[in-house]
Amino acid sequence: MYEGKTVFVNGGKSAETLIKSLMHNGGMPADKIHVVNEKLAGTLAQTCGLTEAVKYPDAMYGADIVIVDASAGASSVIPPLSVWLKEEAVVLFLDADEPLEQLIALVGGHGCAAQAVLSPLAAVGRGYSGIVPSAACGEAQIGAVVSLLEGIGKTMVLEEGRLPVFRALSKAEPALYLSLLTAMGDAGVYVGFNREDARSVTMENMLVTAKLLQETGKHPLEITDTWTSPSGVTIEALYETYKTCYEKIVLEGVEAALAQPGAAPK
Amino acid sequence: MLNKKIMFVGGGLMAGGIIRAMALKQAINPSDMLVYEIVPERMKKLEEDYGVTAVGSIAEGVAQADVVLLALKPQIALSVAEEVKAHRKPGSFLFSICAGLTIETLSEAYGGDMPIVRTMPHGFSQVMQGVTGVCFGATCDDEVRQVSRSIIESFGSALEISEGQMDIFTGFCAVGALWVMHMVLPLRYGACEAGLTLEEAMDLALENLAGTVDLVKASGEHPRVVCDRILEPGGPAVRALNSLEKNGYYAAVVRNVKAGCDRATALS
Incomplete structure (x- = not known):
């Protein structure tokens, strides 16, 4: 202190x-x-x-x-x-x-x-x-x-030159994670869970993911590789992730956060 | 501390994770964990690392155990049923972590009088945390439920669901965990492109990830309400959110979860 x-x-x-x-x-x-x-x-x-x-x-x-x-x-x-x-x-x-x-x-x-x-x-x-x-x-x-x-x-x-990037990310990232939590709550209800369970399972997944990456120091894809089994659920989910260009959507969110206010979108 | 003997039928990755968690958290006396694993080196390592008791056969272990923890691949889990049935200690129950095997299937194989607990751990043994879906057979009494919960809580938390929800739970957890991982990736690369090192970007992304959960838990409010509170007019957070909306983010999440759950149902 x-x-x-x-x-x-x-x-x-x-x-x-x-x-x-x-x-x-x-x-x-x-x-x-x-x-x-x-x-x-x-x-x-x-x-x-x-x-x-x-x-x-x-x-x-x-x-x-x-x-x-x-x-x-x-x-x-x-x-x-x-x-x-x-x-x-x-x-x-x-x-x-x-x-x-x-x-x-x-x-x-x-x-x-x-x-x-x-x-x-x-x-x-x-x-x-x-x-x-x-x-x-x-x-x-x-x-x-x-x-x-x-x-x-x-x-x-x-250094001072990197502060705007830090500022944009530290403000935007929690909002992006909250979007995931919101969307997973809806998705959970859609497939048959009650909202409270869907949200608490998602929050637990978020905490565990952070802990797993912090404690192992591994690249995220090294970890997800261990989750996939031939023709299993996770590889199917990964395929859907690619089909919907999930990472591109998130990356464009990051770019929007980093853009100067009022700048023309890319 | 759990005052029961648990017989691990199978000592692979999943069982090893549970053994590790129970030993490190001192949830049970390590020697009360009996293990039979077909690969001798693996069994020896569990014995050396955590002080479990290696047994020479399934029959030898189940004869002493209060809990038979079935940790085999689904296709071979039923092949050991006769040996378990013939030698199990009276009053013991079956705790299955085998994907896709229903209570009815297990009950038919292991005898109708053996209480069956079906679980779907969605934990990560390395960090001893995660949610495990659990459902109980009709003959499970309060003690079986309590012991099962104690086992699960040594490596995460338990979510009691109906058996009909088990496949959905599997799909939902698989997609959810994957999406968290795949959200961290673009945050990391986006930050790096803008000037943070990959290490700084990762540290920031992970601290924000865990911190966001803490913020929601502390407030007890809907995530959107929490989100609205941290938005600044014209600021980076609202620009990021609007971009997600424009790109159909929410529909994509729901579609993917549905696809994962459909796959889990088809495989069961």
């Missing part, structure tokens, strides 16, 4: 999710979290037992990680934090679309900064958070950010 002083300066959906998940899944005690934004602090006081909002500039003194939630939008005014921060403090921008350089300028040029994209699964302590540290961040600062975000799942440190 991260034990440094963590300050949230503004409030948005991402900050709220992060705080709740840090407390719920990461075991971070309420007194370790400081919130400047009064509205967010008020909400969290009711739901998470946080104490009242802290104020500038006292909140910034001794802060190790200062979190700015870009999802709060343009209405959220950030003062030039750099004048109050110690040199080794990291400013962490959540779910920002702007380049890191631009974000650093927004808080008065504090060079030790990072961007993070949170997973939509963060609420349950799962998924990857993608982290892009600035060049001024040393190992200690990167380690601190990683340690903080490991409280809400796994982390992947990336």
